[in-house]
Amino acid sequence: xxxxxxxxxxxxxxxxxxxxxxxxxxxxxxxxxxxxxxxxxxxxxxxxxxxxxxxxxxxxxxxxxxxxxxxxxxxxxxxxxxxxxxxxxxxxxxxxxxxxxxxxxxxxxxxxxxxxxxxxxxxxxxxxxxxxxxxxxxxxxxxxxxxxxxxxxxxxxxxxxxxxxxxxxxxxxxxxxxxxxxxxxxxxxxxxxxxxxxxxxxxxxxxxxxxxxxxxxxxxxxxxxxxxxxxxxxxxxxxxxxxxxxxxxxxxxxxxxxxxxxxxxxxxxxxxxxxxxxxxxxxxxxxxxxxxxxxxxxxxxxxxxxxxxxxxxxxxxxxxxxxxxx
Amino acid sequence: xxxxxxxxxxxxxxxxxxxxxxxxxxxxxxxxxxxxxxxxxxxxxxxxxxxxxxxxxxxxxxxxxxxxxxxxxxxxxxxxxxxxxxxxxxxxxxxxxxxxxxxxxxxxxxxxxxxxxxxxxxxxxxxxxxxxxxxxxxxxxxxxxxxxxxxxxxxxxxxxxxxxxx
Numbered sequence: 507x508x509x510x511x512x513x514x515x516x517x518x519x520x521x522x523x524x525x526x527x528x529x530x531x532x533x534x535x536x537x538x539x540x541x542x543x544x545x546x547x548x549x550x551x552x553x554x555x556x557x558x559x560x561x562x563x564x565x566x567x568x569x570x571x572x573x574x575x576x577x578x579x580x581x582x583x584x585x586x587x588x589x590x591x592x593x594x595x596x597x598x599x600x601x602x603x604x605x606x607x608x609x610x611x612x613x614x615x616x617x618x619x620x621x622x623x624x625x626x627x628x629x630x631x632x633x634x635x636x637x638x639x640x641x642x643x644x645x646x647x648x649x650x651x652x653x654x655x656x657x658x659x660x661x662x663x664x665x666x667x668x669x670x671x672x673x674x675x676x677x678x679x680x681x682x683x684x685x686x687x688x689x690x691x692x693x694x695x696x697x698x699x700x701x702x703x704x705x706x707x708x709x710x711x712x713x714x715x716x717x718x719x720x721x722x723x724x725x726x727x728x729x730x731x732x733x734x735x736x737x738x739x740x741x742x743x744x745x746x747x748x749x750x751x752x753x754x755x756x757x758x759x760x761x762x763x764x765x766x767x768x769x770x771x772x773x774x775x776x777x778x779x780x781x782x783x784x785x786x787x788x789x790x791x792x793x794x795x796x797x798x799x800x801x802x803x804x805x806x807x808x809x810x811x812x813x814x815x816x817x818x819x820x821x822x823x824x825x826x827x828x829x830x831x832x
Numbered sequence: 833x834x835x836x837x838x839x840x841x842x843x844x845x846x847x848x849x850x851x852x853x854x855x856x857x858x859x860x861x862x863x864x865x866x867x868x869x870x871x872x873x874x875x876x877x878x879x880x881x882x883x884x885x886x887x888x889x890x891x892x893x894x895x896x897x898x899x900x901x902x903x904x905x906x907x908x909x910x911x912x913x914x915x916x917x918x919x920x921x922x923x924x925x926x927x928x929x930x931x932x933x934x935x936x937x938x939x940x941x942x943x944x945x946x947x948x949x950x951x952x953x954x955x956x957x958x959x960x961x962x963x964x965x966x967x968x969x970x971x972x973x974x975x976x977x978x979x980x981x982x983x984x985x986x987x988x989x990x991x992x993x994x995x996x997x998x
Contacts, residue, residue: 507849509847509849510848510849511848512848512892512894514895514897532895534891535890535891535892535895536872536887536890536891539851539890539891539892540871540872540890543870543871552848554894554895556895579884579945579950582950582951583948583949583950583951585959588951588958588959589958589959592958595951595958596953596958599951599952599953599955600953602975603875603974603975604885604938604941604942604945604952604972604975605872605875605878605885605886605887605938605975606872606887606890606975608884608885608886609886609887609890609891739953739970739971739974740974740975
């Protein structure tokens with residue numbers, strides 16, 4: 507690990523001053539420290555924000571505000587999350603292990619980096635790790651890579667589960683800017699596609715600190731998080747789907763779907779949601795939804811299987827979420 | 833700054849790069865906690881911080897100023913084994929034993945999480961009481977690898993302690 511300067515912040519102003527000077531915030535550290543050991547991340551300074559008061563899950567009107575430092579364990583165990591936003595609890599529990607979730611935080615989880623093999627292999631070119639060096643996954647082993655929204659510079663995927671559920675729920679990320687203001691970004695717009703700047707995973711600007719994630723009023727309906735992976739526990743998604751669907755008199759009254767494992771960001775396609783609303787569930791309808799989702803999907807060799815897998819998973823999730831069975 | 837480890841205060845002054853795991857093993861001479869992968873994948877380094885199980889390889893000692901750490905040395909002694917230690921011996925919950933301190937620390941915290949009704953990925957119902965079936969135990973212990981493959985005996989050992997506690 508490269509040497510770094512360590513400072514602990516006790517309040518947000520202190521943290522913001524240090525991040526404005528280039529320090530990287532560290533909370534749980536489960537991803538950042540791993541990457542620092544491998545010298546993929548080499549920050550000159552860390553600011554430990556664990557003692558900044560950014561914890562707690564508090565209602566704000568109909569909304570529910572999850573502090574940036576709330577651990578994944580605490581979030582998934584919270585009674586309100588389990589009752590009103592079960593898709594979020596399910597998605598969190600589908601990721602990592604109890605040990606990691608006890609450290610991993612809400613904000614840190616959003617900012618976790620790709621698990622692309624070549625991003626981790628400092629012997630190989632990677633535009634995300636070293637801009638301009640090339641992409642080894644294109645033409646290489648790309649079993650876990652993107653089939654939607656990739657670019658010639660990068661075909662990495664966003665690896666997380668929690669953010670996929672937050673996308674389906676249309677949650678908002680609350681951010682403290684370096685100038686001391688607050689701005690809000692929908693989770694759906696927080697992560698970026700790689701384009702020609704894959705080194706930027708999300709829209710956070712230098713010096714900014716995530717302060718909370720805000721869930722809108724409970725959406726009701728049926729919630730499903732389905733994750734397809736190589737082993738049944740402690741593995742990243744090949745394909746995952748978060749679905750929140752409300753039925754009314756045999757037709758779909760509202761639908762919000764988000765997809766993991768397919769792209770550089772949790773994938774949300776409002777055309778898919780819109781197609782389903784007002785319709786009576788049928789396999790033909792679900793096929794149409796998959797056609798729309800996967801229009802333009804492109805495999806890169808070893809990840810070609812993800813395209814039919816995404817279709818099958820979507821159909822299975824839609825059958826489950828629109829069915830009568832509890 | 834100092835950490836409270838197994839009830840005793842240990843001063844920390846040194847390179848901020850020191851992980852909690854390296855601090856325990858190298859500076860405190862508490863070598864019961866094992867270094868396996870050093871990347872949070874195997875669970876051999878599992879300890880309890882403020883009662884919660886974490887991977888001690890993926891956190892810095894400097895981040896735990898004033899916090900309470902429990903390692904395998906803090907659970908039992910050779911003359912007075914912790915019930916989980918005794919059950920692992922009885923059920924042969926290991927072969928080489930390298931993962932065992934992590935397994936036992938992890939199992940201790942797992943029983944408390946379940947008592948607090950924390951759900952897991954395999955819980956059918958997100959509300960209500962947690963019943964630790966063997967499937968639940970396997971899912972909740974999936975952060976602790978055993979390369980010898982003693983998993984079935986590990987589950988048996990945990991089940992015995994759980995049933996005795998109920």
